[in-house]
Amino acid sequence: MAEEIIVAGWMDYEAGDRGTMLAALVELGRRTREEEPGCLDYAMTADPTDERRIRVYEHWTSRQALDEHFTTEHIKDFRTAVAGLTRVGVRLTAHTIAESRPMR
Template sequence: MSEEIIVAGWMDYEPGDRDEMLRHLVALGRRTREEEPGCLDYAMTADPGDERRIRVYERWVSQQALDEHFGTAHIKEFRTASAGLTRVGVSLEAHTVAETRPMR
């Protein structure tokens, strides 16, 4: 059995580019969740305390599912659509989940 992968962190964009990038990410997230059975969650949100920052959270059934995600048509379309937006910083990390349990 493969272990789940969580991708978490942030991306910073020029203040004028963040909202447009979020629009692209919302569309990408919708398609990713609908079309990729290996995606358990995919959420990109505006940081309310920083006009440049987008918070990233993705959850995948395996590293293979995440790797396959990068080869999808919707990722290629997203990259083309967002190519003109300026990212000024990024901190993303992939975490291999050893155990999951409900919080009480």
Template sequence: MAEEIIVAGWMDYEPGDRDSVLEQLVVLGARTREEEPGCLDYAMTADPGDGRRIRVYERWASQRDLDEHFATPHIKEFRAAVAGLTRVGVSLRSHTVASSRAMR
């Protein structure tokens, strides 16, 4: 297995801004999954129990793929689209996968 990277955590936005961010994340996620072969999974979802929170889960084939992701045009477009929205908290962690196995 190559060195996989998992990014997981959450981002909090002002309640009125969260849905706008999620709309932009739908576009970003589709482009990321379609255009970046090193992206193995990419999901940003609303937390049903918290009107501010977006849950983050990304899985990348390598650290290099994740690093390249941040330089893509669609990341720049996303950042410009949400620049006026208020993020009030964030907790994101990057994990290097040591081993993995299928679960039944």
């Protein structure tokens, strides 16, 4: 059984670019969730306390599913759509899940 992967962190963009990036991420997230069976969750959200920051959360069935994500047509479309935007910082980390349990 493959180990699940969680990608979490943040990306900072010039304040004027964040809205455009978020709009592109909404479409990317929709297509990723619909077209990639290895994607369990994919959410990019605006940080309410920092006008530049986008919070990142992705949940994948395996490392292979995550690697394949970067080869899809919708990733290529996304990269074209955001080519002129300025990212000023990033911290993303991929975590291999050792154990999961429901929280109450």
